[in-house]
Amino acid sequence: MNFELTDEQKQLRDMAHKFALNEIRPVAAECDREGKMPMEVFQKAFELGLMTEFIPEEYGGLGLGSLDTCIISEELAWGCSGISTSMAATGLALTPILIAGTDEQKKKFVQPFAEELKFASFCLTEPGAGSDASAIKTTAKREGDYYILNGRKCFITNGSYASQYTVFAMTDKSLGHRGISCFVVPRDLEGVSAGKKEDKLGQRASDTADVIFEDVKVPAENLLWNEGDGFKIAMMTLDRTRPSVAASAVGVARAAYEYALEYSKERVQFGTPIAMNQAINFMLADMLIGIETARLITWKAAWMADQGMRNTVEASIAKAYAGDLVMKITTDAVQIFGGYGYMKDYPVEKLMRDAKIFQIYEGTNQIQRLVIAKEILVRK
Structure with a gap:
C-alpha cells in the first residue's frame, strides 16, 4: 500500500493551490458579499484545465480520474467553496452523459464544454x-x-x-x-x-x-x-461525484483549521498565547485528526471509482463524515476566534456559513446514513 501521490498529482495539487491562493481568495469575500460569480476567475480556471480535468481526452479534456478531481477540489474549496461549487457543478451535470451517453451524445453534449467556458x-x-x-x-x-x-x-x-x-x-x-x-x-x-x-x-x-x-x-x-x-443513472452519478464533495468539505475544514491555528498562536490572553491553553490546543488537535481521517476515506472512495469498483458505501461515508466534520471545525474555528470570529472582518464566519450546505446537497447526511445502512444490511 502506497499513500504517496505521483509527481503528476503533486504538480496538479500545487497548481490548484496556487490558483486558489492567487485567483480565488482575493475575490472570495467580495463575491460572497455581493452574491456574484467571478467570470474572469472561471475563464482562467478553464484555461488551466481545472474545469475540464474529468472529461476524457477523446472529448477534449484532460482525462483525469476521480482521485485527481478530489485533489483539485480540496484546493479550490480551500480558496472558496462557493466559487469551487460552481466549477464542480458542470462536472456533476456532465457525469450522467459520461456514464450513460453514446459516443455521439458525448461528442454533442460533453465535448463543447472542453472547447470553451460553459456551465x-x-x-x-x-x-x-x-x-x-x-x-x-x-x-x-x-x-x-x-x-x-x-x-x-x-x-x-x-x-x-x-x-x-x-x-x-x-x-x-x-x-x-x-x-x-x-x-x-x-x-x-x-x-x-x-x-x-x-x-x-x-x-x-x-x-x-x-x-x-x-x-x-x-x-x-x-x-x-x-x-x-x-434513477439508476442519478445514483451512479452521485457515487462518482460524492467523493469530490467530501474533498471540498476537507478543503474548507483545512482553511478553517489553518486560520484558527495561526490566530491562536498570535492571540494573547492571561499573558500567554491562547494556543497554549489545553482547551484550545485540544480543539486544534481534534481538527487535524478529523481532516486527516476525512481525506483518507475520501481518497479511498475516489480510488475505488478509478478502479471500476462499486464505491456506494465508501462515497456515502466520505460525504457524511466530511460534511459533519466541516461544520464542526468551522464552528470551532469561530469559537477560537471568539467575538472576532463572529465578525465579517475575519474569514472564519464565512467558512462556517459555507460549511452547512455540505450536510445537505448531493444527498443529506441522514440520507447517506440510510444508504450505508441499506448496503450493510444486505451484505452477506
Whole structure:
C-alpha cells in the first residue's frame, strides 16, 4: 500500500493551490458579499484545465480520474467553496452523459464544454422532491420523435448561467422511481427558462436558481440509456461525484483549521498565547485528526471509482463524515476566534456559513446514513 501521490498529482495539487491562493481568495469575500460569480476567475480556471480535468481526452479534456478531481477540489474549496461549487457543478451535470451517453451524445453534449467556458446544471431536486427523488413531478411524455417536458426544478447550481441541463423526469408515474428517465436539455430550446435566484446563507458566490420547463420539445435522441433508467443513472452519478464533495468539505475544514491555528498562536490572553491553553490546543488537535481521517476515506472512495469498483458505501461515508466534520471545525474555528470570529472582518464566519450546505446537497447526511445502512444490511 502506497499513500504517496505521483509527481503528476503533486504538480496538479500545487497548481490548484496556487490558483486558489492567487485567483480565488482575493475575490472570495467580495463575491460572497455581493452574491456574484467571478467570470474572469472561471475563464482562467478553464484555461488551466481545472474545469475540464474529468472529461476524457477523446472529448477534449484532460482525462483525469476521480482521485485527481478530489485533489483539485480540496484546493479550490480551500480558496472558496462557493466559487469551487460552481466549477464542480458542470462536472456533476456532465457525469450522467459520461456514464450513460453514446459516443455521439458525448461528442454533442460533453465535448463543447472542453472547447470553451460553459456551465451545465444537474436538475433533480424539486420543491416537493428533495431526498425523495421518486416524488418528482416533472414529466416527459413521448410524442413522436420528441418528449414534451414540463416541470420546475429548484436549488439548481448554475441554474441561471447553464447552457445545458441534465434533467430527470417521470416518463411513467405508475412505476415510482423506476419510471424516472434522464434527458439532456439545451438551454436554447423553447420553453426553458431560469426562475428565481436564491439568496443563500453560504456559498453565495455560486448561482442557485429555479429552472422551469414549459412544453419543451426534447428530441428523443437526447434520452440517456432507456426510459426508466434515470434513477439508476442519478445514483451512479452521485457515487462518482460524492467523493469530490467530501474533498471540498476537507478543503474548507483545512482553511478553517489553518486560520484558527495561526490566530491562536498570535492571540494573547492571561499573558500567554491562547494556543497554549489545553482547551484550545485540544480543539486544534481534534481538527487535524478529523481532516486527516476525512481525506483518507475520501481518497479511498475516489480510488475505488478509478478502479471500476462499486464505491456506494465508501462515497456515502466520505460525504457524511466530511460534511459533519466541516461544520464542526468551522464552528470551532469561530469559537477560537471568539467575538472576532463572529465578525465579517475575519474569514472564519464565512467558512462556517459555507460549511452547512455540505450536510445537505448531493444527498443529506441522514440520507447517506440510510444508504450505508441499506448496503450493510444486505451484505452477506
